[in-house]
Amino acid sequence: MARIDYKSNKFPLKLAPTLFVTAVATFTMSLLVIFVLDGKKDYLDLSKFKVQEISYEFQTILENDSFEEVNFIKELPNEICEFFAQSGSFRTFEAAQSQVVQLDKIGYEAFPEKVRSSNDFNYRVIVGPFENKSEMNNAREDFRRLNMDSRAIKNCKKISDVSD
Numbered sequence: 001m002a003r004i005d006y007k008s009n010k011f012p013l014k015l016a017p018t019l020f021v022t023a024v025a026t027f028t029m030s031l032l033v034i035f036v037l038d039g040k041k042d043y044l045d046l047s048k049f050k051v052q053e054i055s056y057e058f059q060t061i062l063e064n065d066s067f068e069e070v071n072f073i074k075e076l077p078n079e080i081c082e083f084f085a086q087s088g089s090f091r092t093f094e095a096a097q098s099q100v101v102q103l104d105k106i107g108y109e110a111f112p113e114k115v116r117s118s119n120d121f122n123y124r125v126i127v128g129p130f131e132n133k134s135e136m137n138n139a140r141e142d143f144r145r146l147n148m149d150s151r152a153i154k155n156c157k158k159i160s161d162v163s164d
Contacts (some may be wrong), residue, residue: 083136084128087143089117096123103127106146108139108148126153 029052042054087110090096095111102123103110111128130136136152143150 020100079156079158081131081154081156082129084126084130084155085136085140085143086124086151086153087148088125088150090123090125091120093123096125099125106142108142128153129155 038161087098088099090099090112093112093114100112102109108127110125112123113126114122115124116122127139128136132141133152140150140152
């Protein structure tokens with residue numbers, strides 16, 4: 001195998017021709033720039049461009065110093081929601097309780113819940129309630145990092161408008 005490096009005689013680039021070609025290319029580009037661009041700065045003359053005048057409403061409002069007072073009516077929510085995460089479904093109470101203990105070790109309060117199901121999973125492990133959806137999603141992300149599947153559960157109750 002032929003050895004090709006700058007110290008051997010077989011190196012394809014020589015110093016003198018490379019510098020000569022670089023100097024000629026630089027000189028040629030410089031001449032092209034000088035003669036083609038010719039130092040003209042026509043693009044700086046804005047009178048050549050037709051620009052439509054734009055008027056903004058906020059300018060007139062500030063100039064007239066007339067501000068309207070806007071009263072916002074705060075709408076009360078129609079429902080109160082609690083957020084939970086289901087971290088697993090189990091056939092036996094012991095398996096569900098094992099999941100509860102594992103979640104307790106990482107700082108989450110969980111409880112098993114007995115459910116009726118057609119696929120023989122009789123217990124599910126619920127974590128929560130969380131104050132908002134963001135906290136629930138953070139917990140689900142923690143579960144995912146620990147290779148636990150989870151499911152979001154949103155439990156909402158309607159608030160009646162009847163006031164006594």
